[in-house]
Amino acid sequence: MAPIPGRPAASPRPGCRSRGVPGRELVAPTVVAILGALAYLAFPDDLAFFTRIIVAALFVMSLDLVVGYCGVATLGHAVLYGAGAYAAGILCVDGLTDPLLLIAAGSVAGVVAGLVTALVILRAHGLPQLVLSIAVVQLAYEAANKARDITGGSDGLSGISPGPVFGLFEFDLWGRTAYVLALVLLIATLVVLRRVVRSPFGLLCRGIKQDPDRIRAIGGTIYGNLVKMYALSGAVAGLAGGLTAVTTGVVGLDSVSFEWSAEALVMLVLGGAGTLYGALVGAVVFTGFEHYVAAVDPYHWLFVVGALLIGVVLALPAGLGSLAAWLRRLLPQGAP
Amino acid sequence: MTAALEVQSLCRSFDGIVVADNISLSLAAGDRVALIGPNGAGKTTFVNLVTGTLKPDAGRILLAGVDVTAVSDVERVRRGLVRTFQITRLFPDMTVHEHLMLALLQRAEKTGRLFASLDSFKDAGAEADDLIAQLGLAPVADVKVRALAYGHQRLVEIAIAVALKPKVLLLDEPAAGIPHDEVLRIIEALERLPADLAILMIEHDMDLVFRFAERVIVLAAGKIVCQGTPEEVGRDPAVRAVYLGSYASRDRDALGPGPTVGRGRA
């Protein structure tokens, strides 16, 4: 503690350094929009693949809200995603064809699934919490499998053919409409979530993650706020699920599987938990790798992901998203 | 006048070992009381009982005349009973400014706000900057606390407590673990606390106790053995026997009637 005689003459201007730079909130969404547009122009044949990446990114961001910002240990997040996917898919098969309404319905279903999941898994901490989350996703999987009449069971739910967006833009064979819709939803979600994580509520959640008992000592409650974050996370995961149902036209059992939950967690940790753009990086890197390596041999793919995971966890705990900062530190200080 | 905090016959034991044995005490607004006692006397247990982290086996706790014995720890904080921690309990990845924003917004019950930017709470921001400046933390306002010196962290603990605008403040060894010459900073901070705040301080540092407290309560084996002005307690042979014995022989000066200098009562 540096000895400072008396009081400092004047406090520095509030809002210095990182705080309150106007317009800073819009940097990341703008970057995503530009990259998304470039991808659209440069790779018009891969739009379905890019749409898949965007869905994964939305799902991983949703996971980040509870894992990265609240410190909840979950390997069952696919329940929220699957609820959205099945809700949108089933409603569409039953005759509701407006894609935006379907996605909104998916989002609502995600909220409900989030609340139910939160009710079960937030009762425990650490390992029991992890196990409860696994149990919840396995139950949901078996339930979806058993309810074959509604969900199509292991054959998957097909026959989802939504109408045009705003009654104008048909879903085309090249996936252009789907891609643009997904990109717009991603950017909108990013804007909203960046707001949330920088809100008083976001600050409180970071506090809950770092030391829940200390939050109680300043008069904050834990359970209710975590449930609230879970509901929000469910809205985003359900949106991702609804989006996948609408853009691909099928919903499979894997959308409520332990594997999909674990993959999302892997993507999150690869990219860096606790930063929304880390979730984006993780989804892009993982899905991209998967696309190219798994096409050669799925086992090679597993080996590569495994090695990458071990490396990131041990050497780069803040994820690949922090790679730039890490490289900068490696450079000698004051180098020209 | 109703006491700000009243503790009546508080009892608690763990596996047959009594850690709080019929403790009663009362703090009025503006009181400056120190709770001292040897290690294992049950001081921190007492704090935990009062804040509600531990449940008493018997006894009552009243805040401003209202029985809060059955009220949760969180609700007690909201009713104005705030504590600091003996070993700093801060959020390592938050800046000093963020700590104060969190405390201020929690106090104002605005932490449920999902879609409002933190920067839009200009009043809280200004108040946080104000508190930071008052405690001399301005140069480190935007530093994450994990990178702060321990002395600074202790000041952040106090700043959070102040931000919560308590009526009763329990300070659990506010000067623990920092070098002696830096204790002055803590004392300065404590002296600037609002005059009508009732403060119970647990402390080992005798300089701090004599300088700060107008009343001293001595706890040993979960029991109050003696209480009075610092001078009276310093003279009490029973206290010397249970607690001050070794201290007195080593550093007799510290037990002399110390100056009870300004307690910030403007």
Place this chain on the structure above:
Amino acid sequence: MNVLLSIAFDALAYGMVLFIICIGLSVMMGLMRVINLAHGAFAMIGGYIASYVAGPMGWGYVPALVCGVIGAALIALPLERLLYRRVYGASDPLVQVLMTIGLTFCIIGATNFLFGSAMRAIPLPALISGPVDLGVRTVPAHRLFVIACGVVIASGLWYLIERTSFGIRLRATVDNTGMAGALGVRTDWIYTATFALAVGLAAFGGAVGAEIMPLDPYYALRYMVTFLVVVSVGGAGSIGGALVAALLLGFVDTTGRYLAPNYGEFFFYLAVIAIVFVFPHGLLRRGA
């Protein structure tokens, strides 16, 4: 009646295999406070080595089991030094979860590279390959052998931990690593020995249980969750807890599959949620 008996017998055998594999994980998680999702991968390594020794090399069943145990421990020890040691007691369980999932992926990839993706069997000796008449009904001898192995291992471990000096040092290290170290217990050696023991038991379970839990490269992933669940339900570090949890969950799973095959593992996970709700720290938690 016959159906019930046969379910009970299968459940007991399955529960014993679960126990043999999980008990190592339980001790490891109790001692090193590490959530090791790669435990199933070590069981799989043991099974694969045993299948290679008993099959292509033709050394016979018992040498195959021994080689499986020793081989898996030898493969695991460098991993303990290089990887696990860095995440013991990590404050964020996700670090351990992700690292051990990564390790599992790597082991699956390597296993497929070395042995291919087809299912592997471990040829049984004549003594335990046929049926045995128990009077009430005949049962596969292999199941009896597995149950006997489980009983022997449970009592052996109990003896090791409660009655030997290694056990005393192990328990001291579990209770308070720092204090045990100050008393002269070489805690890093205890960690290594426990890790080897845990992996050895997993490998043994993987090899003897291959009839019940078939070996292929995805074994490590398929049973990853099951093992973790058993340990969590039993309470990390508790032999009795692991035994009760393994037998109970083995029973629930087997019964569920017999009586309501369409529901898959529905009842298994329903039981898990119920148990974790009622006993959040495990069925029989040591010292709590």
